[in-house]
Amino acid sequence: MTNSGRMPARSDARVVDSVLFERAMQDEKFGDQSHLPDGTSTDKYGPAMHAARDFVNRALENGTVTHAEILREEFFEVMSAEQPQQLRNELIQLAAYAMKWAGYIDQRQPGVSGSGA
Numbered sequence: 001m002t003n004s005g006r007m008p009a010r011s012d013a014r015v016v017d018s019v020l021f022e023r024a025m026q027d028e029k030f031g032d033q034s035h036l037p038d039g040t041s042t043d044k045y046g047p048a049m050h051a052a053r054d055f056v057n058r059a060l061e062n063g064t065v066t067h068a069e070i071l072r073e074e075f076f077e078v079m080s081a082e083q084p085q086q087l088r089n090e091l092i093q094l095a096a097y098a099m100k101w102a103g104y105i106d107q108r109q110p111g112v113s114g115s116g117a
Contacts, residue, residue, distance in 0.1 A: 011103040019099065040087060042080045049076035067101045 052073040059065035074094040081087040105112055 011106050012099070014106055015099045015102045018102070019095075038087060040079050040081055042082055045076055045079035049073070049080040052076045067097075067104070071097055071101065 052069070052075075056065055056069050056073045059069055071094070074090070074097050078087065078090040078094050081090045
């Protein structure tokens with residue numbers, strides 16, 4: 001894997017700071033939510049995951065893929081994961097891509113950063 005397209009470490013740090021700030025705001029607003037069920041389902045979300053994956057693969061082949069399409073695919077992979085380890089792995093991948101995209105926005109528009117709230 002190469003580092004091409006990798007954002008600078010300071011951009012990563014800004015995004016991480018923004019994510020941690022947002023997490024604190026969510027905790028303040030909603031409190032402990034550890035009792036909520038995961039709500040994921042292969043039966044319910046699997047077809048959407050496969051459709052999103054197929055769409056991204058076609059867009060990659062055509063050179064027309066967008067960040068939104070990749071994030072949608074990651075989202076439906078989360079929603080269709082039922083096993084705890086798989087769900088955690090998919091959540092990390094979703095978070096990593098969302099952070100990557102936010103970092104690219106920071107690079108394009110340096111004044112656009114902060115909590116996002």
